[in-house]
Amino acid sequence: MTSALTRLADWSAGTPKRLWLIAFALFFTLTGSWAAASPLGSSPDEHAHFIRAAAVARGQIGGTEVMVPHTVAGIEGHFAETGVQLPEWYRNLPTVHECYSWKERQPASCAPSLGNSGKTAQATTAAGRYHPGYYLVTGWPSLLVDGPKGLYLMRFMSALLCSALLASAVVTAAEWRRRSLVMLGVFAAATPMTLYMSGMVNPSGGEIAAGILVWTALLSVVLSPDPVLLNRRLARLGIGGLVLINIRPLGLIWFGGAVVFCLLLAQRRGLLGQVLRRKALWFWTALLGLATAGALLWAAKHPDNSKIDIPDSLTTGVAAKRTLGNTEVYIKQMLGFFGWLDTPAPAFMYLVWMAVLATVVVLALVHGRARDVVALLGMLVAVVMVPVVAQASQAERIGMVWQGRYLLPFAVGLPLMAVAVCATRAPEHGLPWRRLVGLSVVALVLADVAAFYWTLRRFAVGTGGSWVATSAHWAPPGGWVFWTCLYAVAACAVVLPALLRDRRDGAARFPDLGSPRTGRHSRVPEPA
Helix, strand or coil, rough: CHHHHHHHHHHHHCCHHHHHHHHHHHHHHHHHHHHHHHHCCCCHHHHHHHHHHHHHHHCCCCEEEEEEEECCEEEEEEEEEEEEEEEEHHHHHHHCCCCCCCCCCHHHHCCCCCCCCEEEEEEEECCCCCCCHHHHHCCCHHHCCCHHHHHHHHHHHHHHHHHHHHHHHHHHHHHCCHHHHHHHHHHCCHHHHHHHHHHCCCCCHHHHHHHHHHHHHHHHHHHCCCCCCCHHHHEEEEHHHHHHHHHHHHHHHHHHHHHHHHHHHHCCCCHHHHHHHCCHHHHHHHHHHHHHHHHHHHHHHHHCCCCCCCCCCCHHHHHHHHHHHHHHHHHHHHHHCCCCCEEEECHHHHHHHHHHHHHHHHHHHHCCCCCHHHHHHHHHHHHHHEEEEHHHHHHHHCCCCCHHHHHHHHHHHHHHHHHHHHHCCCCCCCCCHHHHHHHHHHHHHHHHHHHHHHHHHHHHHCCCCCCCCCCCCCCCCCCHHHHHHHHHHHHHCCHHHCCCCCCHHHHHHHHCCCCCCCCCCCCCCCCC
């Protein structure tokens, strides 16, 4: 059985193009399943992003500022939203989820119809200040298909974008000599929350997927140098960076943090000079510089003019203490906390994911050199302290609004750094590495499928309903059985590349990565 799975994995990775296409199709199946099987508007602020995307697709890049009363995290205020002109039924989106959100025992069957009025009216969105790039990609289907079908198509566009980024990360990991280990890091970074947000109309999905690609490409440049592969890795890094920086201002911080921590791992002399001599580096640096300037200019021209009644008791110190106390909650939110943060995954999922992450981090600390250990411990500290610093510095202005997914584009670097250190520093003998990878990906698949079904069940019958949603009050298009089975098959298939033989055993399976003259791999020796 194991031998058959290995042969199947080797066939799927016959060439980088084939591997990318297969990984893309499988990731799209996973993210698209989340898109199809989740009620419209059931994810955080999705109604605002639907409206923003539909408006941008119609050429309304900006709009009229409208002060809207809201209560966020228990704090009342008048929030500055953007008024746009859309078909009247878009005005129903902000309330379509309210009958079941934060009521775990209530299935989504109570959601009212959106209506079908084609009359134009003003709708408001809290996402009007966000950079329009992501919304140009996701919003155009609303011009072709009206009503809920158009909204589902917008979700599928987000899923396509994120799946392409994740597939590129898998191909990049497959270029390593000990590629099964590195691909384990990619699959561990692609948490159920990553796949869930990728299937929603929400820029968080694109941020997280781009973060995984940025980290994978950067670590490949630093720890697995290969002059033949350098240009394509720089291209993937550039593409991931462009997406990350152009989605939200935080993307620039996450990109800079990834660069800093990856450079901490660089120990090979002359590597930096080799990279700096590449024209491709300067080309992508120029594009990223322009993107950064554009993103900063956009943010400067679109300030948040909301007026929020922050209580005097919410000081910087109080906010820091509360945020630190919420660390466990934020970690769970990065792994999988669905709906409007009202639907936790089953405990099994958290235990499995944390066990896999803890294992690879501990192994990296054991086998890493001094600078590797410093970098890994620094990442652990950053995952805990960045939310504390970020929220404490802004709490007196906007309140306690932090969510775990905000940090995920940066935090994905922890498992990726850990497996990269193991792949370059740990001896190949002494531990059954392939068995460890195999057991880990099997556990991740089971946990991922459990999270998907648990969330679908919550929407179908509520948490108080039957464990098997045979009498579903709400069902997605196609039914819950179809999407659960499809998701399970794709989740099993997408991790097959992690069963690949190491490059020394199967380098010929990536023939187009070799030297144009000899067909062999012209590799720079990896660090000892």
